[in-house]
Amino acid sequence: MTDIDxxxxxxEGFFPPATAISSIGGELxxxxxxxxxxxxxxxxxxxxxxxxxxxxxxxxxxxxxxAVMHEAAVLDEDVRRWIERLPLNVPAIDVLRTGVxxxxxxxxYEEELSANDxxxxxxRMLAQLPLIIAARHRMSAGWESxxxxxxxxxxxxxxxxxxxxxxxxxxxxxxxxxxxxSAEHELxxxxxxxxxxxxxxxxxxxxxxxGICAIxxxxxxxxxxxxxxxxxxxxxxxxxQSIVSAVLKQYERMPGFWHRVYRTSDPRSEILRTYxxxxxxxxxxxxxxxxxxxxESAVWDEQRILPSxxxxxxxxxxxxxxxxxxxxxxxxxxRSVGWAAHFIExxxxxxxxxxxxxxxxxxxxxxxxxxxxx
Numbered sequence: 001m002t003d004i005d006x007x008x009x010x011x012e013g014f015f016p017p018a019t020a021i022s023s024i025g026g027e028l029x030x031x032x033x034x035x036x037x038x039x040x041x042x043x044x045x046x047x048x049x050x051x052x053x054x055x056x057x058x059x060x061x062x063x064x065x066x067a068v069m070h071e072a073a074v075l076d077e078d079v080r081r082w083i084e085r086l087p088l089n090v091p092a093i094d095v096l097r098t099g100v101x102x103x104x105x106x107x108x109y110e111e112e113l114s115a116n117d118x119x120x121x122x123x124r125m126l127a128q129l130p131l132i133i134a135a136r137h138r139m140s141a142g143w144e145s146x147x148x149x150x151x152x153x154x155x156x157x158x159x160x161x162x163x164x165x166x167x168x169x170x171x172x173x174x175x176x177x178x179x180x181x182s183a184e185h186e187l188x189x190x191x192x193x194x195x196x197x198x199x200x201x202x203x204x205x206x207x208x209x210x211g212i213c214a215i216x217x218x219x220x221x222x223x224x225x226x227x228x229x230x231x232x233x234x235x236x237x238x239x240x241q242s243i244v245s246a247v248l249k250q251y252e253r254m255p256g257f258w259h260r261v262y263r264t265s266d267p268r269s270e271i272l273r274t275y276x277x278x279x280x281x282x283x284x285x286x287x288x289x290x291x292x293x294x295x296e297s298a299v300w301d302e303q304r305i306l307p308s309x310x311x312x313x314x315x316x317x318x319x320x321x322x323x324x325x326x327x328x329x330x331x332x333x334x335r336s337v338g339w340a341a342h343f344i345e346x347x348x349x350x351x352x353x354x355x356x357x358x359x360x361x362x363x364x365x366x367x368x369x370x371x372x373x374x
Contacts, residue, residue: 021051021341022184028267030184031055039271044179045069045154048126048337051184052119052344065123066154072127073148073157075135076106080145083135092136092325096332097212099132100125104205115344118204122340125208126154126333133329134161155179158330163321170282171320174275178313181268182331184338190214194339198346199353204339211339212332223314223331225324226255230295231315237294244298254299256311265306272312279319288315 021031028035030051038047042056045065049057057065079102086095103125131148138145143164148157152167155176159167167175185191190211197207214220230247234240247254280289292315299305317327346353 019186019342019345020054021338021345022186024186028185035181035267036271039177039180042180043153043155044176044183044334047180047183048122051337052122052341068120068123069127069154070148070150072124073131075128075131076102079103079132080135083132084139086136088140091216092133093212093216093328093332095136096129096132096329097209097216100129100205100209100212103128104203104209113203113347115347118340118344121204122336125205125336129329129333129336130158130161133326133333137162137323137326138164158333159320162323162326162330165321168282170278174279174316175320177272177275178316178330179334181272181309182313182334184335184341187342189217189220190335191338191342195342195346196353198343199349199351201347201352204343207343208336208339211335215332215335216328223310223317223327224255225314225327227311227314228318228324230255231288231291234291234295237290240291240294241298241301244295244302248299248302253303253305254295256314257299257303257305257307266308268309269307269312272309272316276312276316276319279316283319285319288319 023029030038030047031054033050033056038050042050046057046062049055049061049065079099082102083095083099127148135145138161141164146161149160152160153172155172156167159165159171159175187195193214194207194211197210198204218224230243234243244254276292277289280286292311296307296311299307313331314324314327317330318324322330
């Protein structure tokens with residue numbers, strides 16, 4: 001599958017569409033590549049190329065991506081000053097959303113975008129999203145501003161700029177795994193929104209902004225602070241059963257458990273669990289891993305439900321030193337890759353997405369003049 005191919009059902013404009021991007025029926029594939037192999041053998045930037053362009057990049061193609069992103073990794077001073085003027089209580093995801101709006105003001109685009117136009121915009125955006133997040137976070141934390149370092153990888157720069165720590169090889173591999181696993185997951189609410197925007201022939205940054213608006217909703221998914229709150233409330237493995245029972249009496253589900261698609265286990269969760277254990281071992285966080293295992297066992301006993309991706313993802317980002325306010329913005333950095341691929345795929349349809357509804361309001365009734373309404 002190349003970046004100009006599309007399933008017939010997409011070309012004919014049906015919706016919901018067939019898609020050539022990912023398959024989540026049992027096993028998770030990106031463009032036919034098993035996600036486990038991409039996590040183990042590729043990087044986030046390689047995976048981004050696979051998802052958008054359709055195949056693994058050559059050494060030269062990957063070098064071109066890295067060169068483009070290195071050149072684009074500069075935040076406009078007007079954008080930086082705007083971020084510095086924001087009140088400190090504005091959530092990081094809202095800062096990111098408006099930062100993308102500011103980027104869109106300077107991103108010239110043709111009325112009809114080619115797949116390559118979208119790919120080039122995505123590369124520039126991937127270079128600049130971390131700069132927007134870091135500019136705000138470092139100011140809030142009282143740290144000096146930094147530029148992306150030539151001696152660090154893309155993932156290494158993310159770690160350093162947002163945690164102020166020198167990244168270890170294991171930390172880089174773990175964050176890379178998170179980004180690869182977050183990059184695409186078929187037709188989630190934010191991806192659907194991005195496809196709707198694409199179907200109207202708007203631009204990719206507008207679709208990204210729409211996706212961010214959807215992804216910040218608490219029902220969308222993605223790693224959240226709630227999972228960390230539960231882990232910290234339990235404190236010791238022996239307290240897990242009683243606290244889980246109390247939470248489930250008040251709420252239908254535990255944070256980080258259950259998924260609308262997977263009825264058994266989430267394959268992404270299985271992969272990320274290993275990285276959680278490894279990072280916890282390196283950083284002396286094993287007690288929280290033991291609590292997490294006890295909570296998983298308690299939820300299984302109560303509901304026969306396994307963790308979703310959000311459960312280990314929140315834990316991993318917490319171990320790596322990211323503030324919980326950064327969890328969803330980091331998710332956006334990764335998921336913007338999937339949005340770009342779906343944007344390109346949806347552009348090949350001949351009409352906008354226009355769903356119909358079933359009316360369930362009052363039957364036809366007479367209009368009463370104002371003087372007769374009492």
